[in-house]
Amino acid sequence: MNLPPVAIAWFGAMILFGVGLYGLLVVRNLIKLVVALQILAKAAMLAFVAAGYAQQQMGLAQSMIALIIVADTVVAVIALALAVQVRRRYGTLDVRQLTALRG
Amino acid sequence: MVVHPFLWLILIPLASAPLVYLAGRLGGSAVARGLALLALLLTGAPLIITAQDLISQATLTVALGMVQLKFDGLSLLLAVVALGLGACASVFSIPYMAGELGEEKYYAALLGMIGFIIGLGCAADLFNLWVWFEAMAVSSYMLVAFYRDQPASLEAGVKYLVQSAVGSVLVLLGIAAVFGETGRLTLNHTTTATTGLLAAGALMTVGFGVKAALVPLHTWLPDAHAQAPSGISAMLSGVVIEAGLIALLRAISPVLGEDSTARFGQLLLLFAVLNMTLGNVLALKQTQVKRMLAFSSLGHVGYMVLGFGAAAYTGQLAAAQGSMFHLLTHGLMKGLAFLSAGALLYALYVANGTHGPLTVQDLNGASQRYPLVALTLSVAVLGLAGLPPLAGFMSKWQIFVGGVQADDPLLVVLVVFAALNSVLSLAYYAPLVNALYRRVPSEAVQHGKAVSWAMMAPLVILSALVVVLGVWPALVDGLSGPAARALLAGWQ
Amino acid sequence: MAALLIALAIALPWAGALAVWVAGDRRPRAQHGLAVFFAAAGGLCGLGLLGVPSSETVIRVPVGGVFGDFTFVPDGLGIFLAAIATVIGSMAVLFSVEYMKGEAQLGRYYAFVLLFIGAMAGLVLTSSLLLLFFFWEITALTSYALISFHNDDPKAVAGGIKALVITQLGGIGLLVGALVAYVNLGSYDIGLFLARSHSLPPQVLTVIAFGFLVAAAAKSAQVPFHTWLPDAMEAPTPVSALIHAATMVNAGVYVLARFSPAFEQVAGWSTAVALVGMVTALLAACMAVVTDDLKRVLAYSTVSQLGYMVFAIGAGSALAGSFHLLSHAVFKALLFLGAGAVIHAIGTRDMRQMGGLGRQMPWVSSMFLVGACALAGIPPMNGFWSKELVLETALGHGAWWGFVALLVGAGLTALYTARMVWSVFFGAPRAHHHAHDAGPAMRIPLVLLAFGTLTTWLLFGPFAHMLAEVLPGVHDESTLAFAVHVMTDPATWLAMGIVAGGLLLWHIRARLAALVGRLSLAAQVAAEGFGFETVNRFVTQAVRSTATALQRTQTGDLSWNAVGIVGALILVLILLAWGGIP
Incomplete structure (x- = not known):
């Protein structure tokens, strides 16, 4: 079997996406949740690689990915800062404890 | 190189955001406040120039290297709402946030958010749109979780961040799919949508839908909008979710073709029904004022999506224009509602050093001590309910005209459904107003502190606008018309 | 001239609302004075309008876009209702000076009453469907605010919200009808709609006709929407007199009368209207017989009399409906204000605790009696003449079933009126009350309205003339000819017999106890x-x-929220694939 590289990249992106979503749905720990978000973001980046390769526009794709990495890092930093605060106020990182607001 | 002054609309708030932060750090929070207000005032000048130039031209373009920025009617509408409401929220925040830890960060993030929203309106390609959107989101995360020693505020911030981040990833995947399928990222419609493009459309609809609070992606909204500082609640409900909606509507243009436009229209109509139902029904059960207003925002997103969906479904300009008008009036009314509720929250709780949620019970008899705030809050919620002579009546009317004009039985049924929802919303707005005018003041009102003029000034201005637009709706035809045409230009 | 008067009839009360609000609750005397001044000025404008009837559009403000032109036309139907709204409005305000003395939050009270008066004048004078709905909703808003005026009473709050929700629910009919009319004609102009209604597709006209009927039924408290009006009696009594008897509840009748020339061609519409009116007239009369709350009896009686008007329009005579509307507005305002004076004096609305008040309140009781005679349909009160006209319409248009039903209704009306008058003013006192008679601010409106009750029927000639220019099928008839033809109609004597029977039934009630x-x-x-x-x-x-x-779906659990996102993504993908994958 001889898969074209584009298909492999798409396939990888989908697997990463699935893993990230799975993590999002089942993980309780806030830090692990941030990791799941990171995996999801990596899926998106890989998808850009695939798209850029398919369209023969790797330069454009790379510059976009660079921006995504920056944005993604900023979000991760804020998320971790919040996680620190949560640990301080609640004494736990379990997101299922964070259900005061509902209904 | 001569660049059009609309660039200053984005540059002034964005450049002044770090300055405000530094000034606050070095010179104290009073300097930060003054500088922030000055920046917003200065931004008004390019706004006026740009608006005048837009009369003769449909779009203004600026190219910065590879990136292009386009300013059209929709950008103008978004800029006007963001800047106007942002200015009101900033003035309101002067007494509200005075003495809070990290006040300079607050103003810096608020300015940044305003700049990013204006930029989002000018984005000319998909990826650029995402960048602005993400920047706006990041600034709003900081503002939602501003009270970081409050557990409720932290909880809201965490949920908001995680859900928005997931939405953002979905958008990116959608953009990648469009890019991989067509090799271009421009915000123009296509001829025929392929499977890949449809999937991309789905990803982007859901991704931006998280930020626009489409049901069932809305779950973060009541938490975030209720827990944020009141000035920010006004911005989030009045501009940010609308910006998300505009981003959604612009982003799906590359996947709209002859066969898929109507299909996306139907999808939007479905979301409209879900939003109106869930928002209004759940608002009925709320006991906290800000949370009730947050749920009502879900319903109002439903009205807007109804108009936009009808426009996509049938190609009607009138429906889209009605939604644009409603976007504006909802910004005014919901901003007014949150600021008024915030003024009461401040007087009854914050000024007394507590962070208790403002419940409907607390409002009992508030009109006796705070007659003006009670009046503005009543104007806001009655306007949201769509009663004349207030702006909400006219904007809903315009959406309904657009819906019926399409001459499609489905849309007539949806218009009736939307009208039923308006009636249902009275069942939670009316008790709110009743409570305000009760004779026996609540415990909280009795111990309440005074509300300063800086808080009341924005309330008076917004109420006046809500009444004026309720009597003379055509005043803003010059905003809503070009905005609707600009949106549809990308679709057809 | 007409343009100025219209503008003033709306703007003066609204300016008054603002003035009273600005005056502030710390100066109640100024508030009373300002309210009476502005209401009376509005009343004068309303009366002045009667002198300048015209079917021309005298005010046209082009707003543009989908909002069309804001237009006003002072035609016969409109100016007579505007005159009722502003004149009875000023009487209710004058009455309030005494009734509301010493109440807190007078500013809110007067502001909403004046806002209502202006909006009601606007509602009947405008010729734009958009503005019609606009004013329609404002009257609903003011009605709600005034019913819930005593905000600390949960019954008042519930009654207000019920009234608001039910009338708004019906209002959707008007909304959809107006939108459909606009979309099909490209204009909101009512005159244009009436002129071109023949060219509309039948199903479109049907939607509009029945939409308007639903709205009118809700506003005029017709079956099945009638339940809000009795609960609206928690409002201060002058408000009940003005809004829930004399004016706002007539808006539905007005809309039916205004549009009946266009809707009569819709299959089944006339019959439906007549049926709604008839059923309402009968059911409400029955409820009035068994109620013990004085204001609720009057409320049911209002619902019942509105049923007569609606029936008349359905049976084909907008003139009879409008004429009864005029009579009813005057005598029912009188009855409510009289009841208000009684309630103000003794502090209860329960008729079981009244009785024998006639001797203590001679002024009020004699005026009330005039109104009661009109309600029961006893000559020569105005209620007699207009009710006979309605009954005659029923017979004349072949709706004999309606005639029979309305005759029974007339008998029931006489019965409950006799019961009400007896329990309040005659017999032995059932509770110890120190009732004081009405003061001057209450007496003036009572006397004026009683005078009106005795005399407005004399205006039949000019009234018919005025309406003949607006409504096709209305014959110009002099008052004398009208009086002669009513008195020579055997149906009149039959009706009078039934009314006498109703009164007799009350007289022999003891013997009927077993029944x-x-x-x-x-x-x-x-x-x-x-x-x-x-x-x-x-x-x-x-x-x-x-x-x-x-x-329960809003769990607050982050994982569950994520399920919402994933679920929505799957749903959207399925829905987009539903139409076939390209």
Whole structure:
């Protein structure tokens, strides 16, 4: 079997996406949740690689990915800062404890 | 190189955001406040120039290297709402946030958010749109979780961040799919949508839908909008979710073709029904004022999506224009509602050093001590309910005209459904107003502190606008018309 | 001239609302004075309008876009209702000076009353469907605010919200009708709509006609929307007199009369209107017989009399409906204000605690009696003449079933009127009250309205002339000819016999006790509102339980929220694939 590289990249992106979503749905720990978000973001980046390769526009794709990495890092930093605060106020990182607001 | 002054609309708030932060750090929070207000005032000048130039031209373009920025009617509408409401929220925040830890960060993030929203309106390609959107989101995360020693505020911030981040990833995947399928990222419609493009459309609809609070992606909204500082609640409900909606509507243009436009229209109509139902029904059960207003925002997103969906479904300009008008009036009314509720929250709780949620019970008899705030809050919620002579009546009317004009039985049924929802919303707005005018003041009102003029000034201005637009709706035809045409230009 | 008067009739009361609000609750005397001044000035404008009838558009403000032109036309139908709204409005305001003395939050009270007066004048004078709906909703808003005026009383709050929700629910009919008319004609102009209604597709006209009927039924408290009006009696009594008897509840009748020339061609519309009116007239009369709350009796009687008007329009005579509207507005305002004076004096609305008040309140009781005679249909009061005209319409247009039903209704009306008058003013006092008679601010409106009750029927000639120019099919007839033809009609004498029978029934009530005992079940059903209250409760309950069920979906659990996102993504993908994958 001889898969074209584009298909492999798409396939990888989908697997990463699935893993990230799975993590999002089942993980309780806030830090692990941030990791799941990171995996999801990596899926998106890989998808850009695939798209850029398919369209023969790797330069454009790379510059976009660079921006995504920056944005993604900023979000991760804020998320971790919040996680620190949560640990301080609640004494736990379990997101299922964070259900005061509902209904 | 001569660049059009609309660039200053984005540059002034964005450049002044770090300055405000530094000034606050070095010179104290009073300097930060003054500088922030000055920046917003200065931004008004390019706004006026740009608006005048837009009369003769449909779009203004600026190219910065590879990136292009386009300013059209929709950008103008978004800029006007963001800047106007942002200015009101900033003035309101002067007494509200005075003495809070990290006040300079607050103003810096608020300015940044305003700049990013204006930029989002000018984005000319998909990826650029995402960048602005993400920047706006990041600034709003900081503002939602501003009270970081409050557990409720932290909880809201965490949920908001995680859900928005997931939405953002979905958008990116959608953009990648469009890019991989067509090799271009421009915000123009296509001829025929392929499977890949449809999937991309789905990803982007859901991704931006998280930020626009489409049901069932809305779950973060009541938490975030209720827990944020009141000035920010006004911005989030009045501009940010609308910006998300505009981003959604612009982003799906590359996947709209002859066969898929109507299909996306139907999808939007479905979301409209879900939003109106869930928002209004759940608002009925709320006991906290800000949370009730947050749920009502879900319903109002439903009205807007109804108009936009009808426009996509049938190609009607009138429906889209009605939604644009409603976007504006909802910004005014919901901003007014949150600021008024915030003024009461401040007087009854914050000024007394507590962070208790403002419940409907607390409002009992508030009109006796705070007659003006009670009046503005009543104007806001009655306007949201769509009663004349207030702006909400006219904007809903315009959406309904657009819906019926399409001459499609489905849309007539949806218009009736939307009208039923308006009636249902009275069942939670009316008790709110009743409570305000009760004779026996609540415990909280009795111990309440005074509300300063800086808080009341924005309330008076917004109420006046809500009444004026309720009597003379055509005043803003010059905003809503070009905005609707600009949106549809990308679709057809 | 007409343009100025229209503008003033709307703007003066509204300016008054603002002035009273600005004056502030710390200066009640200024508030009373300002309110009376502006209301009376509005009343003068309303009367002045009667002198300049015209079917031309005298005010046209082009707003543009989908909002069309804001237009006003002072035609016969409009100016007579505007005159009722502003004149009775100023009497209610004058009455309030004494009735509301010493109440807190007068600013809110007067502001909403004046806002209402202006909006009501606008509602009947505008010729734009958009503005019609606009003013329609403002009257609903003011009605709600005034019913709930005593905000600390949960019954008042509930009554206000019920009134608001039910009338708004019906208002959707008007909304959809107006939108459909606009979309098909490209204009909101009512005159244009009436002129071109023949060219509209039949199904479009049907939607509009029945939409308007639903709205009118809700506003005029017709079956099945009638349940809000009795609960609206928590409002201060001058408000009940003005809004819930003399003016706002007539808006539905007005809309039906205004549009009946266009809707008569719609199959089944006239019959439906007549049926709604007839059923309402009968059911409400039954409920009035078994109610013990003085204001609720009057409320049911209002519903019943509105049924007469609606029936008349359905039977084909907008003139009879409008004429009865005029009579009813005057005598029912009189009755409500009289009842207000009684309630103000003794502090209860329960008729079982009244009795024998006639000797203590001679002024009020004699004026009330005039109004009661008109309600019962006893000559020469205005109520007699207009009711006979309605009955004659029923017979003349071949609706004999309606005639029979309305005759029974007339008998019931006489019965409950006799019961009400007797329990309040005659017989032995059932509770110890120190009642004082009405003061001057109450007496002036009472006397003026009593005078009107005795005389407005003399205006039949000019009234018919005025309406003949607006409504096709209305014959110009002099008052004398009208009086002669009513008095020579055998139906009149039959009706008078029935009314006498109703009065007699009250007289011999003791001997009928056994029969009444057997009818107690029926009385219970009537007191429960013939099951319509159950429907209301069911709907409210259904919405509440839906809300509770949906509330469980908002768990606050982040993983569950993520399920929402993933689920939505799957749903959207499925839905987009539904139409076929390209």
